[in-house]
Amino acid sequence: MRLLLFGLIALLTYFLLKKLLKNYQFSRKNQVIDSKxxxxxxxxxxxxxxxxxxxxxxxxxxxxxxxxxxxxxxx
Ligand SMILES: [Zn+2]
Incomplete structure (x- = not known):
């Protein structure tokens, strides 16, 4: 049961980080367009x-x- 919980947290962290990274790249892209x-x-x-x-x-x-x-x- 503890292993399942750990796996769930790891999965959640993974998706959260992926989302954050995507947002970061997106805002960076917008900045490039804005500067030109x-x-x-x-x-x-x-x-x-x-x-x-x-x-x-x-x-x-x-x-x-x-x-x-x-x-x-x-x-
Ligand atoms: Zn022309």
Whole structure:
């Protein structure tokens, strides 16, 4: 009976630790996403990190081609 109780506690501890670890990894992941601001390409609408985006007159673009295309659209 004592062995059963010990096993139960061990199992409970295992699941608790697993859950805690999962939560920890999840919050860490969120922090990474939060630290990188995402911007949207004004031409195709794709999301990309702000530091990778090309900016032209307050608009963000994913690549040089889309920046040029948006420019030529306006005339
Ligand atoms: Zn684009």
């Amino acid at each position: 601001r995402m911007v949207r390409c004004a031409h195709c609408g794709i999301f990309l990190p702000e530091d990778e985006a090309l900016t032209e007159s307050n608009h963000n673009f994913c690549c040089r081609e889309h920046r040029e295309l948006a420019k030529s659209d306006k005339g």
